[in-house]
Amino acid sequence: MSIIQVEGLKYKYPDTDQLALDDISFEVKQGEFIGLIGRNTAGKSTLCFALSGLVPHFFNGGYGGKVFVNGLEVRQHEVGDIAAHVGLVFENPFSQMTASKYTVFEEIAFGLENMGVERNEMITRMDESLDLLDITSIKDKHPFDLSGGQMQRVAIASVIAMKPKILILDEPTSQLDPQGSEEVFKVVENLTKEGITIIMAEHKIDKLAEYADKVALIDHGKLIDFDTPAKVFSRDDLPDYGITAPTATRIGKALGIKDSKTDLFPVTIKAISREIGDKL
Amino acid sequence: MSTMTLYVDKKSFIHHVAPLTKLLYVMVSIAITYIIPKLEFVLFVTLTSLLILAIGKVFRKILPILALSILLIISIIIVQGFFHPENQTVLYSIGFITFYKEGLTFAALLTLRVLNMIMSFGILILTTKHDELVEDLIKKGMSPKIGYVLLSVLQLIPQMRATMGKITDAQRSRGMETEGNLLVRVKAFFPLIVPVVLNSLHNTRERAIALEVRGFNTKMKKTFLNLSKEYQYTKTIQSILWAILIVTIAWRILS
Numbered sequence: 001m002s003i004i005q006v007e008g009l010k011y012k013y014p015d016t017d018q019l020a021l022d023d024i025s026f027e028v029k030q031g032e033f034i035g036l037i038g039r040n041t042a043g044k045s046t047l048c049f050a051l052s053g054l055v056p057h058f059f060n061g062g063y064g065g066k067v068f069v070n071g072l073e074v075r076q077h078e079v080g081d082i083a084a085h086v087g088l089v090f091e092n093p094f095s096q097m098t099a100s101k102y103t104v105f106e107e108i109a110f111g112l113e114n115m116g117v118e119r120n121e122m123i124t125r126m127d128e129s130l131d132l133l134d135i136t137s138i139k140d141k142h143p144f145d146l147s148g149g150q151m152q153r154v155a156i157a158s159v160i161a162m163k164p165k166i167l168i169l170d171e172p173t174s175q176l177d178p179q180g181s182e183e184v185f186k187v188v189e190n191l192t193k194e195g196i197t198i199i200m201a202e203h204k205i206d207k208l209a210e211y212a213d214k215v216a217l218i219d220h221g222k223l224i225d226f227d228t229p230a231k232v233f234s235r236d237d238l239p240d241y242g243i244t245a246p247t248a249t250r251i252g253k254a255l256g257i258k259d260s261k262t263d264l265f266p267v268t269i270k271a272i273s274r275e276i277g278d279k280l
Numbered sequence: 281m282s283t284m285t286l287y288v289d290k291k292s293f294i295h296h297v298a299p300l301t302k303l304l305y306v307m308v309s310i311a312i313t314y315i316i317p318k319l320e321f322v323l324f325v326t327l328t329s330l331l332i333l334a335i336g337k338v339f340r341k342i343l344p345i346l347a348l349s350i351l352l353i354i355s356i357i358i359v360q361g362f363f364h365p366e367n368q369t370v371l372y373s374i375g376f377i378t379f380y381k382e383g384l385t386f387a388a389l390l391t392l393r394v395l396n397m398i399m400s401f402g403i404l405i406l407t408t409k410h411d412e413l414v415e416d417l418i419k420k421g422m423s424p425k426i427g428y429v430l431l432s433v434l435q436l437i438p439q440m441r442a443t444m445g446k447i448t449d450a451q452r453s454r455g456m457e458t459e460g461n462l463l464v465r466v467k468a469f470f471p472l473i474v475p476v477v478l479n480s481l482h483n484t485r486e487r488a489i490a491l492e493v494r495g496f497n498t499k500m501k502k503t504f505l506n507l508s509k510e511y512q513y514t515k516t517i518q519s520i521l522w523a524i525l526i527v528t529i530a531w532r533i534l535s
Contacts, residue, residue, distance in 0.1 A: 058488075078498070079493065080497050083493050083495045084495070086493075087493065095487045096490040097490075098428075098432070099431075099432040099435040099436050100411075100435065114498055115498065116500040116501050144435065144438075155490075
């Protein structure tokens with residue numbers, strides 16, 4: 001059964017003429033990891049906002065079509081109600097800190113306090129989140145005294161503690177170093193094992209190719225393709241959408257090596273290594 | 281810790297008085313100096329606030345704040361000393377400047393009220409953790425939005441200061457002069473303040489989204505991670521404060 005259903009979604013921001021999202025439809029099954037790709041201003045962030053209810057409730061503007069998340073029609077419910085089902089983490093870790101709490105532990109509690117979670121349950125969930133994100137050692141630190149990578153992990157932990165069925169991440173690694181980015185992807189992969197559905201807008205194509213189950217290619221607000229990484233990244237017209245194919249795919253195309261399992265060009269270093277190894 | 285705080289972490293009896301009791305003290309001690317406008321009484325209340333500060337081991341911390349009020353106090357003395365409408369009794373003259381007893385008495389009353397106001401707020405702010413105070417107020421029914429504003433301002437101002445430092449460095453690296461005489465500084469002001477304000481507005485929008493998706497605007501009843509601390513003598517002290525307020529009001533009505 002689909003946990004996310006988007007039917008003919010159209011949206012334009014207030015005081016603009018162009019559609020930021022133009023007739024988008026797709027479905028996502030529970031536990032899937034979906035990568036959103038496209039050039040800047042393609043509509044990735046707007047789609048993330050639409051899935052979390054910020055569009056249309058926070059941004060207003062013109063809205064058409066239907067979005068269902070975990071059975072709730074987004075338009076009919078407040079953002080606060082949707083927050084119990086959908087978590088959102090975005091690019092800037094600094095502005096995701098509430099600036100009203102004095103320790104990481106309290107920061108993570110913020111959403112749970114708002115949702116009225118009982119104190120003992122709150123502490124159990126917070127400990128689980130700290131453990132999952134491996135940030136127990138910094139739980140007594142002030143949130144603004146952390147590095148960018150640590151802050152981003154706190155932001156994810158804060159959302160995870162609210163036990164959403166769906167986690168949306170809008171370019172969560174853009175301000176992190178390679179190590180920090182790798183950590184975020186590993187954490188997210190672990191979350192899919194817990195049954196959490198992931199939607200991640202990201203420019204790090206190689207990483208998405210490695211971790212995502214499906215990739216949605218967006219351009220000018222339209223959904224151009226929605227398929228497995230192998231199929232999407234095999235497209236010859238990717239540069240037209242401002243996308244460079246993963247390193248493994250480019251090597252595969254240059255050497256004429258295809259993945260024997262899919263008969264498409266390989267998308268991960270592991271896959272191309274296997275193919276090259278087999279040929280040698 | 282990257283936050284502004286005036287709280288002084290010391291061990292004293294005053295630190296162990298409940299935040300809301302101290303807030304009640306602030307309100308009562310200010311109110312009674314207006315209910316009974318007698319110089320001796322206001323002096324007594326002011327000295328009481330001073331004594332409480334001393335017991336709270338924060339007297340020295342209030343001195344810079346009192347120093348800031350000197351300009352206000354001097355202006356009160358000059359204006360009232362010269363121009364109070366009931367000025368009659370000449371106290372002394374220096375050349376063409378004449379001070380009157382009525383004016384100076386009224387100026388002394390106003391000065392003591394100002395000092396008491398600063399010191400009573402000092403008792404609250406210097407001996408109370410502000411997050412605890414705000415949380416207690418929210419539990420008593422204050423809007424969480426107001427509570428959020430009170431707490432976030434204290435944390436965001438140092439962050440804005442840090443941003444200002446980064447932007448100053450960036451503008452300097454591009455050849456802008458930021459130090460020197462007044463004209464140079466005025467010219468540097470707009471290229472510095474505009475990016476700071478725009479940056480802050482952008483962060484504010486993102487922070488509003490972050491709060492929204494963490495259920496800040498949900499209508500559910502909030503719970504709290506931090507348990508309310510148990511304070512001793514809360515009822516006794518609050519009863520005494522209410523009694524003082526009632527007695528002063530009664531005295532004012534009857535006299």
